[in-house]
């Protein structure tokens with residue numbers, strides 16, 4: 202008989218038992234909705250990561266000690282291993298041809314105070330180059346000068362979050378805040394940069410001359426630092442990376458090239474998007490498992506349904522249904538359940554994605570790819586898990602099936 | 607051209623029940639012509655149902671030959687067998703075997719669904735026609751559980767004739783029915799016979815067998831007698847005069 206006819210029979214069977222059909226579908230609905238939502242969340246996270254990385258600035262290189270590499274981790278933490286020095290910054294500036302700007306970055310954490318307001322945040326000791334490298338500018342007031350760095354002046358610029366929390370409606374420019382009880386004059390408030398790669402607030406930060414930070418906040422203790430460098434142009438990045446590595450190796454006797462990391466923005470972007478891809482895959486696999494469970498549910502119910510309908514199958518065969526007709530009928534029933542369930546799941550997934558997107562304030566996008574994947578997957582599940590019960594039905598012996606009570 | 611419709615040659619059916627062999631049919635040779643109305647009689651367990659299943663192509667013999675219209679059923683493919691079940695044979699069961707939660711009309715439509723090239727409209731028309739023939743068209747939209755036994759059996763007969771088969775097989779079609787409904791069903795069989803259908807009907811009730819034209823009796827998987835019924839009764843007449851009939855003998 203024709204496929205259309207069998208499809209008609211399959212749908213009639215499903216319609217005859219709506220509750221069972223819906224319950225069977227439920228597993229697939231939830232599975233598909235979960236896959237869609239998880240993929241959407243993953244994609245959303247990835248997009249945010251990408252946006253943030255491009256907001257880091259152009260042609261940026263980050264020079265750090267490779268802590269992950271060696272077993273000397275503990276030694277380094279104790280201060281006896283290889284660490285970057287201020288002189289490395291000057292050497293990069295003067296000796297690496299393709300390096301346009303270079304700035305040390307000292308990271309610290311401190312309590313800030315303005316009048317009765319308190320705020321705890323990160324303090325970055327940087328050179329004026331830093332603002333060029335990161336392509337940052339003030340929204341109010343101005344940046345500090347080279348002379349501030351030279352003289353170790355107690356000045357700083359603050360991020361928007363810090364300004365909001367310490368000053369509220371007051372104009373911060375020209376005010377004096379206390380960082381670890383040391384008075385600093387606020388020279389400016391930076392333009393907002395939003396969240397960073399890890400979801401941290403980039404506006405929740407204070408930038409001060411590295412000399413001041415080093416002398417006043419770090420107590421002149423020799424601390425590990427990071428160096429940020431910008432290359433003159435994008436295509437010279439690999440060359441600059443290589444030159445910096447060689448320079449550092451020469452300057453620090455007895456080190457190997459593996460002891461330092463010079464990461465470009467693309468390196469970081471790749472790592473970050475690899476991380477978010479991994480996260481997406483992880484989320485989707487967990488959701489995929491629920492889809493699989495849904496499929497097993499279909500098989501389960503279909504098996505029960507075959508047993509329940511042995512007599513029906515016998516009757517159908519007695520009036521002229523062939524093995525193929527019965528096989529197709531049951532497979533189509535399974536596929537119809539999974540596709541219909543998949544369809545409802547997609548709608549639900551769209552809804553759930555929108556809700557999650559709203560709640561987290563992410564631009565969460567359901568991609569055609571994820572819809573395609575779920576539809577294909579649920580169809581495959583229907584065929585895969587429908588096959589066994591269907592072939593069981595088709596291979597029933599006619600007389601035995603008819604006599605079955 | 608002969609009128610020969612069915613011919614069996616030494617049909618044997620042996621069931622294997624673990625260690626024991628059950629000899630359900632021990633060599634049945636039979637010829638049935640087009641247009642005959644045959645009643646097959648015999649005690650319970652004598653092999654009547656087994657023979658009907660073989661004749662209905664629901665099962666295959668252990669040995670022996672079976673021809674419908676000179677087609678050797680024992681030597682054709684399963685696909686062809688399916689087609690023969692669908693288009694050449696109409697089967698009526700003792701327990702009706704209607705699909706539950708399926709209307710009378712849809713039940714009758716069922717054999718047509720497994721046939722190619724028939725529009726939905728055509729199918730409905732043929733199904734209604736068959737229901738009309740057995741006088742139950744007014745129950746077309748009813749489900750089996752909303753119908754009496756006699757009505758269900760009539761729907762089952764409609765399903766058996768809807769594909770215009772070459773012959774009808776009925777295995778104790780009145781076995782589950784009371785006298786009156788049995789007579790109604792027999793009236794329908796006689797009517798179909800009059801319209802030219804070949805009918806084989808299994809029964810162990812003499813009262814029912816009286817309406818056929820030929821009586822075959824089984825014992826222990828063999829035919830022990832095969833005689834014409836010189837004086838077949840008229841079921842319609844008996845139905846009209848039911849009070850005068852003796853009550854249930856069983």
Ligand SMILES: Nc1ncnc2c1ncn2[C@@H]1O[C@H](COP(=O)(O)OP(=O)(O)O)[C@@H](O)[C@H]1O
Nearest residue numbers: 621623628630649650651652653654655656657
């Ligand atoms: N599927 C089967 N398996 C084993 N034995 C069977 C089977 N079907 C019928 N028989 C046996 O075959 C014999 C004939 O049965 P059957 O044809 O049903 O007789 P009838 O219809 O005349 O009562 C009986 O002894 C019965 O028990």
Ligand SMILES: [Mg+2]
Nearest residue numbers: 654655656777
């Ligand atoms: Mg029987």
